[in-house]
Amino acid sequence: MIDKATPTSLDPENWSAFRAQSHRMLDDMLDYIQNIRERPVWQAIPDATRLRFQQALPRESSSLEDAHASFMNDILPYAAGNAHPGFMGWVNGGGTPVGMVAEMIAAGLNANLGGRNQMPVEVERQVVRWMRELFGFPETASGIFVTGTSMANLMAVLIARTGALGMSVRADGLQTGQPRLVAYTSDAAHVCIAQAMDLSGLGTAALRHIPVNARHQIDLGALQAAIDADRQAGLQPFFIAGTAGTVNTGAVDDLAALADIARREAMWFHVDGAYGALGMLAADVAPRLNGIERCDSLAFDFHKWGQVQYDAGFLLVRDGARHLEAFAAPAAYLRREARGLAAGSPWPCDFGPDLSRGFRALKTWMTIKVHGTHRLGQVVSETCRLARVLAARIEAHPALELLAPVSLNIVCFRYRCDDPDRVNRELIMDLHESGIVAPSSTTIDGAIAIRAAIFNHRTGEQDIDALLSTVLSLGASLSTR
Secondary structure: EEEOOOOOOOOEEEEHHHHHHHHHHHHHHHHHHHHHHHHHHHHHHHHHHHOOOOOOOOOOOOOHHHHHHHHHHHHHHHOOOOOOOOEOOOOOOOHHHHHHHHHHHHHOOOOOOOOOHHHHHHHHHHHHHHHHHHHHHOOOEEEEEEOOHHHHHHEEEEEHHHHHOHHHHHHOOOOOOOOOEEEEEEOOOHHHHHHHHOEEEEEEEEEEEEEEEOOOOHHHHHHHHHHHHHHHOOOEEEEEEHHHHOOOOOOOOOOHHHHHHHHHHHOOOEOOOOOOOHHHHOOOHHHHHHHHHHEEEEEOOOOOOOOOOOOEEEEEOOOOHHHHHHHOOOOHHOOOOOOOOOOOOOOHHOOOOOOOOOOHHHHHHHHHHHHHHHHHHHHHHHHHHHHHHHHHHHHHOOOOOOOOOHHHHHHHEEOOOOOOOHHHHHHHHHHHHHHHEEEEEEOOEEEEEEEOOOOOOOOOOOHHHHHEEEEEEHHHHOOOO
């Protein structure tokens, strides 16, 4: 059937043909996920393929079929590969078919979740209520979807800054007459904590990097000493960022002890739980997070251990009123009413910097709704079990060396040889190019480490076996060069 549309409409002229092509595209992606093990984790991009993406801006129309063919031939084979069970590199979740189709229907709805009286906003509020329940936060707590934990950490600093300096800081900015605010986190914290201090105007020099102990947790004695020294110097300690799952080793700070210090010192206690916070889903992991329920703000990503499609970051704030004070910005064109489409205040845009916001909540809501927290918790538990299996096999093999304690699901190790830094650096690149497994690299106590981060729900013991056998084979070859 040929539909007549307005001359400038971008809807298809032939809906039947478009529908058929759309189903082919959906089937191709379902095939991709179903048969992911038949593909390499990663492969190098040919020069000719890169050149095809240096074409001039298209002026004329082309077919959806051609665009789809380009995607299948030139884009899909050369992605990072985090959907693959052999991906053990950076802290990336694997996504799910449920999340994929949820993203598709959210795109069809094309809702802007900045605000207004619409059910998509209620879906986001439902997830906020679920997260209050999961983390033991009060009903007065607020929450908001963001791109990721980097943004959520920045927002937490801004909320704490407004609380420390008062609402006037939003109008007047940071002035010379104000007390100098200082914040604290560990040497193992993610770099985005320092970036948050930079972007907030407080400056990276106002962030104290506290040493870690043998378990890669923040040293509590050193933290207290730093706070005392800053107070004696006339500075104002205002913010502690604990970590639930450090990016290097997966260590979890003593959150209960940090909560005690923050309360005693009248400081804002924030937890960067980018991936580790969702350990609360697993009965065997949740006790490791004792104290997380006492933090003032919590940042985490559903797109990591939660297996939701990118992107789906989240910020949970204990005191919703303080959250609102830091971001709400009334404007005539955003006037709120008692009824109609402009009802439903406060809106999500009152809790963050974004007025234009996608429907991230739907893929998260649907993932939780379909799979349930029990099954998602089983995934968390299994990734931690696999990490323990990997660590035990490393410790049992004379050619391998474990470089850090395994706290959750990240394992740092290396191949033993006479020139370990050179060999292990080359070994990681060779592993990537093998297409079998893709760990990442890091530095532990000055040594280059192979870092296996096990997050994908598709990963099993056969993938642990593949990692070890490939490391041993390639390592032996490299060490003789």
